[in-house]
Amino acid sequence: xxxxxxGRTAFVTGxxxxxxxxFATVLAEAGAAVAIAGRRLERLExxxxxxxxxxxxxxxxxxxxxxARRIAPALEEAEKALxxxxxxxxxxxxxxxxxxxxxxxxxxxxxxxxNLRGPFLMARETARKMIARGKGxxxxxxxxxxxxxxxxxxTAYCMSKAALAMMTQCLAREWARKxxxxxxxxxxxxxxxxxxEWFHSEKGQEQINSFPRRRLAAEQDLDGMLLLLASPAARxxxxxxxxxxxxxxx
Ligand code: NDP
Numbered sequence: 408x409x410x411x412x413x414g415r416t417a418f419v420t421g422x423x424x425x426x427x428x429x430f431a432t433v434l435a436e437a438g439a440a441v442a443i444a445g446r447r448l449e450r451l452e453x454x455x456x457x458x459x460x461x462x463x464x465x466x467x468x469x470x471x472x473x474x475a476r477r478i479a480p481a482l483e484e485a486e487k488a489l490x491x492x493x494x495x496x497x498x499x500x501x502x503x504x505x506x507x508x509x510x511x512x513x514x515x516x517x518x519x520x521x522n523l524r525g526p527f528l529m530a531r532e533t534a535r536k537m538i539a540r541g542k543g544x545x546x547x548x549x550x551x552x553x554x555x556x557x558x559x560x561x562t563a564y565c566m567s568k569a570a571l572a573m574m575t576q577c578l579a580r581e582w583a584r585k586x587x588x589x590x591x592x593x594x595x596x597x598x599x600x601x602x603x604e605w606f607h608s609e610k611g612q613e614q615i616n617s618f619p620r621r622r623l624a625a626e627q628d629l630d631g632m633l634l635l636l637a638s639p640a641a642r643x644x645x646x647x648x649x650x651x652x653x654x655x656x657x
Contacts, residue, residue: 410437411438412434412637416442417434417494418442418444418496419431420499425599426498427498428454429629431465432458433633434496434634439494440463440465441489442466442468442485442492444470444472446470448467454467468481472499473517482533491540491542495529495545495546497525497529497546497548497549500522502561502601506560510563518567519563519567522564530548534546534585538585544587544588546587546589547590550648553569554572554591555650575648576589579645579646589645589646590647592632593650594629594651595623595651595654595656596624597623597626598623619655624651632649636649
């Protein structure tokens with residue numbers, strides 16, 4: 408899909424691995440200046456070097472999305488380096504696997520703080536800036552098929568993603584007249600550091616064989632949806648929960 412994002416600035420959370428890394432690269436290749444954020448600084452620096460070596464504009468920003476005090480300064484840093492943010496990709500997330508009776512309070516809180524509170528704080532602070540500037544923008548939340556149906560053994564994860572999906576719709580409604588589009592991509596299973604161990608286990612292989620296409624989706628399968636939502640072609644798409652799962656939930 409050819410999309411020209413020249414002159415736009417994107418901010419991608421959780422860009423140090425997996426989908427976030429891919430999103431940052433794809434947005435940069437489409438011409439956007441990209442702020443990449445995460446906790447593992449050496450990975451941010453190597454991705455920045457990769458993007459700039461290909462002629463892209465990139466800034467690396469240290470950010471733990473559970474640290475509320477870092478949200479505004481991180482966005483400030485990005486805007487200082489690259490200009491006002493037009494596109495926010497709320498991608499940082501974590502998994503939590505196991506029976507409900509075995510989940511500790513601390514783990515539950517960490518999942519909610521990472522997958523829900525972090526994206527909320529990021530969206531709110533970014534929208535504050537977008538509204539002040541008056542040009543609108545696009546907020547893309549990375550949810551999951553677990554936002555829409557039960558994934559056994561992933562209760563806290565599904566709860567956090569379902570709330571993120573509702574947040575997407577609430578924010579889309581609240582900021583509709585500010586020309587801020589808020590959408591969620593709900594991906595199916597894609598092998599990344601989040602789940603690689605599971606999919607290499609016997610039970611993980613069985614799960615793959617239960618999917619209609621007997622395969623995992625690939626990182627690049629989200630490129631089209633990401634670019635569409637980041638582009639002006641998505642003017643009338645807001646509050647949408649867009650499943651991209653290779654038919655896994657059918
Ligand atoms: P990875 O584990 O590969 O990447 C997760 C990213 O999130 C890392 O870059 C990590 O960076 C970042 N992150 C985690 N916690 C924090 C935090 N507290 N503050 C800032 N960044 C954080 O997983 P994926 O790429 O697979 O996942 C990306 C998103 O996609 C997640 O929201 C996930 O739920 C969602 N998703 C993934 C699916 C899949 O099958 N892979 C399916 C559906 C949704 P660092 O550690 O450097 O901070």
